[in-house]
Amino acid sequence: MKKKFRVIISAFAISFVIMAGLSIYSLKQFGALRDYSNQVDHTNRVITQLYRLESLLKELDIKERGYMLTHDSTYILEMLAASRHIQPILDNVKVLTRDNEVQKKTFVLLKSTIALRLSDIKDNLKYVDTTKNPGVSPYYFQGRERKLESINFIAEMLKREDKMLREKFQGKRYYQQIASNTLIYLLIVFGLVTQALFLLMVKELKIRLSAQDELQTKLADLSRSHAELEQIAFAASHDLQEPLRKIRIFSNRLLLLKDSNNPEMKDTVDRISASAERMQELIDDMVNLTSLIKEEGEKEEVDLNGTVKNVLLELDERIKNQKAVIHREVLPELYGYPRQFHILFKSLLDNSLKFTRDEVIPVIAIRADKTTGEELTHIHKDLAQKSFYRITISDNGIGFDNKFISKMFKIFQRLHTQQSEFEGKGIGLAICQRIMVNHEGYIIANGHPDVGATFKLFFPAS
Known part of the structure; x- marks a missing residue:
């Protein structure tokens, strides 16, 4: 699955690089096309202004001759109107040709010749x-020569502009073709890559759907197995406990018989009763563990300070008998199942009170803080980036060797033998593990023989 995921990611990355490369290349071609288009428009504006200037010079010549023949003042008014348009056109041509040194030199000559031509018209x-x-x-003949000279200058400028226009137009057509082809290639590549990725994702989706069907089947099997487990737990809590109760009852009756003063008989009966009682406790713990697997309704906000307070009240007699010292910090409020939180803290505190050293006053510390999951990277490296509420329960008891940590949280696994002075059924930490799983949290332990043990509970902070 990870390999397929990497293939899909790689395909997306390659397609993105191809699309990005083609897009950048297209942008460059469109940029060049835009530049050539602007240059073509610029040259067209120069040509238009030059043709307008040539037309005005010819119009002045016609009006001048008309006045010479008729002495009609209307021609003078029309010449004044035409001459007023000449200067703005010259200003435009000057601006448009400022980047072309050859055209600038010709324009200077053109402008001075036109000025002399206008002066000759006035003198004439x-x-x-x-x-x-x-x-x-x-003055008339002199003006005619300067008119022809001005038109020649305009023709020179037009010739150059026409040549530049052809070159720029060819460049524009060239980049138009390249931009068009690039766009077509881009669309083709985009279509092929999209189709390939679509088919790949459809194939992967089919695999996922098939896997989901298998998962649903397994979930149904798991649900049936869970139902069977609940039936076993029900039988353990009812059917199996009934014979145990009878064994304890009849063993107690034996003590009331006339030979009850027999020490050997009394010891045997006591052992029978103790074994039956231990068996009943194991069954109760199995029922508790089984009950933790199923849902307990909606989670709710739980004040852990109140939970720990209630647990300490239940253990108050043992705490006083052992003269234990409890140091407790303020704990956070968490969403979860109140009953399970109670079982969790009671089990851990009960362990701290149970596994103590002789002639050493038990000291138990309960601390809380907010931290990252750096200590959980051995479970999964991504947990280091998440935020957790960390609750630490430490004691100064007999401790344990850390090489047995993997064994501690398994059901019916004890670090001490059945004949050990320390009581225990090997199921308490398995229950704690189950509760942490139900709250999407983690539990880790650390111990030192004859120094103490520390249990850390990590609850998601979000």
Whole structure:
């Protein structure tokens, strides 16, 4: 499953790199196309302005000759109107050609020639109005030469602009084709990659659905097994306890018989009774462990301070008899099952009171803080990034060797023999483990022989 997941991730990464590369290349081509388009538009504006300027110069020539022939002042007004449009056009051409050194030099000559041409028109009109000579003034011929010179300059500039326009237009068409092809390739690659990934995901989805069906089947089997386990627990709590009660009753009756003063008989009966009692306690613990597997309704907010307080009240007699010292910090409020929290803390505190050293006053400390899951990386490395409420229960009892930690939380596994002075049925820590699982938490232990033991409970902080 992990391998398939890596394949899908790799496929997505490769497709992303391909798409990103094609996209960047497309952006560059579109950028070049935009630049060439702007250059074509720029050249077209220069050409348009030059043609307008040429048209105005020709119009001035026509109006000048019209006035010379008719002396109609209307021609003068039209020449003034035309000459007023010349300067804005020259300003536009100057701005548009400022990046072209050759055109700038030609424009300077053009501008000075046009200025002289306008001056010749004024001198010619003045000559026409003031002299009685019917001949043509010398200013007219001089102005005609400057007009032709201006038009030649305009033609030179137009020729250059036309050449640049053809080059830029070819570049524009070239990049238009490249941009179009790149877009087509991009769409084709995108379609193929998307289709491949879609088919891969559909295949994976089918596998997941098949696995889910198998999981549902296994869950149904697990549900049946759980129901059977509950039936076994019910039998243990009812059917098996009934013979035990009778064994204890009849063993007690034996003590009341006339030979009850026989020490050997009394010891035998006591052993029978003690074994029956121990068997009954084991059955009770198995019932408790079984009951923890099934749901207990909705979780609720639980004040652990109240829970621990109630547990200490239950253990108050033992605490006083052993003169135990309990140090308790303020505990957090957690969402969970109140009954299970009670069982959890009672089991751990009961262990601390049970496994004590001779002639050493038991000291038990209960602390709480908020931390990360750095201590849980041996379970899963991702837990180091999560936040937990950590509750630590430590004591100064007999402790244990850490090499037995894996054995401690298994059912009916005891670190001490049946003949040991320490009581225990080997199921208490298994119950604690089950409770932590029910609350999506973790329990770890650490011990030192003849120094003490420490149990740490990690509850998710979210």
